[in-house]
Amino acid sequence: EDKVVQSPLSLVVHEGDTVTLNCSYEVTNFRSLLWYKQEKKAPTFLFMLTSSGIEKKSGRLSSILDKKELFSILNITATQTGDSAIYLCAVDAFNSGGSNYKLTFGKGTLLTVNP
C-alpha cells in the first residue's frame, strides 16, 4: 500500500524564522509529488514536483524532490503569521493493476507562526 509520511506533525515558530517541512513516501510507479496549504477551509495548491533536484520557488516558499531517497522538503523563509496552516504533501502514482492514477495524502504538518 502506498504511504506518505510527513514530519513533524506540528511545529511552532516565531515570525522571521525559517522552517523545513518533510515528506517521505513509499509508492510504486511514482509520477509526481504535490504540496498544498490548508488554512481554515480548503487546501490550495503550492507546488508540483516531478524531477529530482530541481527547486520550485514561489516567493518565500521553495520545495525540492529527491527521487532516490524518496522524500521532499518544503522550506519557508522569513515566516509570517499568515503562513500558519496545515501543509499537506501528496503523491501521485500509477495504480498498479489498472490504468489509473492514485493520489495519496500525508496527514499534514500543522505550522503555527507566532508574532
Place this chain on the structure above:
Amino acid sequence: DAGVIQSPRHEVTEMGQEVTLRCKPISGHNSLFWYRQTMMRGLELLIYFNNNVPIDDSGMPEDRFSAKMPNASFSTLKIQPSEPRDSAVYFCASSKGEWQGFPEQYFGPGTRLTVT
C-alpha cells in the same frame, strides 16, 4: 470566476438517513474529484471523474457511497444510509487537463457532515 461551489456547507443528519452532497466545478475544468477529510485518516481521495466519466472509485469506502456526474457542471456524492463514522468534511475539487494524473486542483469550501 466563482470557484468550485459546494452545497450544503453544513449538514447534520440522523443515522440511517440519506445524504446528498453537491458540487459545481469551475467552468472549463474537465476533471472532478471528491475527497473526505477526518482527523484520524487525513485527506482521502474517494473518486474522480474525467469528462463526466468515473475513472477510479477505489477510494469509495463502501457500497453506501455513490457518486454521479450527469454533466460537466454538476456532480453529487450520496451516502445511503448514513452512519456516524461518515462524519467528516467532504471536499470537491476540479482541474483541467489530462485525466492521467493530478494536475493543479482547485478545491471547494467543503461540506461539513455530522451524522448523529
